[in-house]
Amino acid sequence: MKIVLTPIGIIHSPYKKKEDIPIRGVFMPQGVGTIEVFEEYEKGLQDVEGFSHLIILYFFHKSKEFSLLGKPFLEDKLHGIFAIRSPHRPNHLGISVVRLLERKGNILKVGEIDVFDGTPLLDIKPYVPKFDERKNVKIGWLEGKLNNQNKS
Amino acid sequence: MKIVLTPIGIIHSPYKKKEDIPIRGVFMPQGVGTIEVFEEYEKGLQDVEGFSHLIILYFFHKSKEFSLLGKPFLEDKLHGIFAIRSPHRPNHLGISVVRLLERKGNILKVGEIDVFDGTPLLDIKPYVPKFDERKNVKIGWLEGKLNNQNKS
Numbered sequence: 001m002k003i004v005l006t007p008i009g010i011i012h013s014p015y016k017k018k019e020d021i022p023i024r025g026v027f028m029p030q031g032v033g034t035i036e037v038f039e040e041y042e043k044g045l046q047d048v049e050g051f052s053h054l055i056i057l058y059f060f061h062k063s064k065e066f067s068l069l070g071k072p073f074l075e076d077k078l079h080g081i082f083a084i085r086s087p088h089r090p091n092h093l094g095i096s097v098v099r100l101l102e103r104k105g106n107i108l109k110v111g112e113i114d115v116f117d118g119t120p121l122l123d124i125k126p127y128v129p130k131f132d133e134r135k136n137v138k139i140g141w142l143e144g145k146l147n148n149q150n151k152s
Numbered sequence: 153m154k155i156v157l158t159p160i161g162i163i164h165s166p167y168k169k170k171e172d173i174p175i176r177g178v179f180m181p182q183g184v185g186t187i188e189v190f191e192e193y194e195k196g197l198q199d200v201e202g203f204s205h206l207i208i209l210y211f212f213h214k215s216k217e218f219s220l221l222g223k224p225f226l227e228d229k230l231h232g233i234f235a236i237r238s239p240h241r242p243n244h245l246g247i248s249v250v251r252l253l254e255r256k257g258n259i260l261k262v263g264e265i266d267v268f269d270g271t272p273l274l275d276i277k278p279y280v281p282k283f284d285e286r287k288n289v290k291i292g293w294l295e296g297k298l299n300n301q302n303k304s
Binding site: 003008047048050053055057059068069082085120122124125126127137 | 196
């Protein structure tokens with residue numbers, strides 16, 4: 001079975017090099033980008049401006065291979081690809097929560113962006129705490145490794 | 153530009169009919185399913201068992217069309233597809249947070265499942281509150297509509 005997707009837009013960000021991209025955008029809220037939704041999909045943006053945060057789904061277009069084990073940014077040990085957030089995953093799908101600063105037609109100005117400039121956009125969903133947040137969470141190998149990261 | 157994906161597994165759930173699926177799995181934590189990751193990807197599951205919650209990305213295989221405006225479960229007004237979580241989206245991509253109950257090899261037993269039985273799995277990512285949660289969130293048209301839903 002093959003699933004064929006078509007980008008619905010392009011994400012423009014300040015990050016042209018891998019070294020510039022923050023581990024997650026929430027740790028660098030000053031990183032502002034724009035999401036250009038292709039005009040044919042603009043009607044689908046109706047009412048997004050009521051949401052402060054959006055979940056974006058995108059294609060890790062710079063990653064040309066995948067590996068079932070990988071070393072994350074935050075340590076040197078190998079972990080399974082499904083236990084880390086590396087782009088080098090079987091389907092090269094990425095998700096991020098961004099802060100919606102402004103909408104002008106088909107252009108969304110967003111904060112907390114953490115992707116390469118030019119990343120193909122696949123979907124946008126409203127971020128809803130009652131759907132997307134959980135309590136009493138265990139974070140496995142990441143336990144104790146995020147203490148030096150600032151949360152916005 | 154076309155992006156071609158290959159399912160990495162299948163999600164088995166108790167939900168065979170649309171009417172049975174909860175609005176979100178978190179509102180029906182007793183809904184238990186299994187995620188079958190194809191054996192060729194099993195190595196990528198190393199260390200997922202340390203996480204209490206996983207984000208799953210999947211293909212809404214029952215949705216054969218899309219609409220840029222849609223009526224969500226929770227009300228009768230139309231909203232842009234990117235302001236709702238309907239499956240009838242341009243790329244038919246879905247995401248859910250599930251609770252990991254047990255891993256046996258390539259099989260994950262999960263709670264809070266909210267997808268059709270047989271849904272093609274595209275990716276699994278660890279759920280990390282510091283990456284995925286936000287404060288001071290505005291939820292647009294959903295404001296006031298979730299008060300009768302139980303949060304786990």
